[in-house]
Amino acid sequence: MENERKLLKVGVVGIGRGRSVMRYANGTKQCELVAICDIWEEGLERMKADMEKQGRHLAYYTKFEEFLKHDMDVVCLANYATEHAPLAVQALDAGFHVFSECLPAQTMAEAVALVEAVERSGKKYCFLENACYMPGVLEIKRLFEEGTIGEFEYGEGEYCHNCEGIWTELTHGGDPNHWRNQMYTSFYCTHSIGPLISVTGLRPTSVVGVQLPNIDRMRNMGRKGGVAALEIIRLNNGGVYKSLHGELYSHSLWWSFYGNKGRMETCREDVQMGDTNRVCMDVFKVPGDYDDPTNHVTMSYIPVDKYSKRAKAFGHSGADFYTLWNAMEYILGNEDAKIIDVYQAIDMWIPGLFAHFSALEGSKELAIPDLRDPAQRDAYRNDNRCTNPEKAGDQLIPCHHWGEEDIPQEVWDRFKEDWEKKGHPNTV
Numbered sequence: 001m002e003n004e005r006k007l008l009k010v011g012v013v014g015i016g017r018g019r020s021v022m023r024y025a026n027g028t029k030q031c032e033l034v035a036i037c038d039i040w041e042e043g044l045e046r047m048k049a050d051m052e053k054q055g056r057h058l059a060y061y062t063k064f065e066e067f068l069k070h071d072m073d074v075v076c077l078a079n080y081a082t083e084h085a086p087l088a089v090q091a092l093d094a095g096f097h098v099f100s101e102c103l104p105a106q107t108m109a110e111a112v113a114l115v116e117a118v119e120r121s122g123k124k125y126c127f128l129e130n131a132c133y134m135p136g137v138l139e140i141k142r143l144f145e146e147g148t149i150g151e152f153e154y155g156e157g158e159y160c161h162n163c164e165g166i167w168t169e170l171t172h173g174g175d176p177n178h179w180r181n182q183m184y185t186s187f188y189c190t191h192s193i194g195p196l197i198s199v200t201g202l203r204p205t206s207v208v209g210v211q212l213p214n215i216d217r218m219r220n221m222g223r224k225g226g227v228a229a230l231e232i233i234r235l236n237n238g239g240v241y242k243s244l245h246g247e248l249y250s251h252s253l254w255w256s257f258y259g260n261k262g263r264m265e266t267c268r269e270d271v272q273m274g275d276t277n278r279v280c281m282d283v284f285k286v287p288g289d290y291d292d293p294t295n296h297v298t299m300s301y302i303p304v305d306k307y308s309k310r311a312k313a314f315g316h317s318g319a320d321f322y323t324l325w326n327a328m329e330y331i332l333g334n335e336d337a338k339i340i341d342v343y344q345a346i347d348m349w350i351p352g353l354f355a356h357f358s359a360l361e362g363s364k365e366l367a368i369p370d371l372r373d374p375a376q377r378d379a380y381r382n383d384n385r386c387t388n389p390e391k392a393g394d395q396l397i398p399c400h401h402w403g404e405e406d407i408p409q410e411v412w413d414r415f416k417e418d419w420e421k422k423g424h425p426n427t428v
């Protein structure tokens, strides 16, 4: 079947994380890479030279509007995390399917515009939230849908990535206006929350936000927000989820799900037994029958499927393969493709934004709207509250509920010097 289909023509925006799509498109029977767009001319020139060396002849653009005139089927957005929605709306309105890196939107006004652009255009939108495609998470989703742990009651998710060592690359030499320096503490929440939404299919209805303090390490990186944040999320079945993410010293990629028949979770890296792909479970086939040992299953294993070998060559424990394989299949019409649509993308992101609003109000519990319902959209159509001055205008809010600290000039100077010394490196 794969052999008989036409290749999707894919264009990528952003030459950092966008490389994962460029790599994926090399040699697959689903798609071909045809164009790359980036406003950073120096980086784009280097990318072009690399591609030419590999014998890959593509079109290059520095202006998104020009790029949108190229003959393509799919626009894949890996530009700044704060600017996905406006570019997605333009691409959808120009007749392209859209894949979006994290996050889907920056403000509620953008989220409303994005949802309505998807509905208006009739084009397909996939959120590339790759934590949902980690092999362990995919296995837990499969088992959850079979009813293995019954009704969801409680869960936890963690994504902590201490990026201090690569901050020069990640912020293009310590740009004070880079989104990574301007983000509030609960901003980058979809890796910790995404698996909850994709595994259970539930929707967040309220959130309490709790922020950890700013610390010297953050200040020395030029980050205005705190080191990590918690979102305590209530779901539409009454269940509760605790999400933790940020820059705590040790890395963490971990998700746990409790149901009324037991618990399933992924394994922490530290256990060194198959990395985060290992699935652990403690499950009762018949709830309440505690005495029969055959009723009780306690085990752990590394899930394997027909793509496991192929996926190993891709990033994030193979998750980058499954993310793109499913997104491409969806566009090609495969009804079994597991994708994250625009509504679930918003459900994965909204709790982080509302957790920040909550923290600014003394960690008050705040109701979360459901943008599937057109009647709930009007209240947010002009809501641009965020920590990015360019976007927020007079709706600007601080990055932290304790207020923002000034970053000393020597921090920016140090990153700039490092950036020059390293020859303007890219993130990947």
Ligand SMILES: NC(=O)c1ccc[n+]([C@@H]2O[C@H](COP(=O)([O-])OP(=O)(O)OC[C@H]3O[C@@H](n4cnc5c(N)ncnc54)[C@H](O)[C@@H]3O)[C@@H](O)[C@H]2O)c1
Residues within 6 Å of the ligand: 013, 014, 015, 016, 017, 018, 037, 038, 039, 040, 043, 062, 064, 078, 079, 080, 081, 082, 083, 101, 102, 103, 128, 129, 130, 170, 171, 172, 316, 427
């Ligand atoms: N899912 C993951 O595991 C993962 C990992 C890393 C990054 N990301 C996401 O990927 C995106 C890119 O991150 P990054 O690490 O590459 O860093 P980045 O955000 O600094 O880089 C984005 C690139 O896009 C370019 N760009 C910005 N605006 C543009 C525009 N209007 N038109 C064309 N190009 C534009 C920039 O010049 C830069 O090269 C972010 O949204 C980030 O959240 C996801």
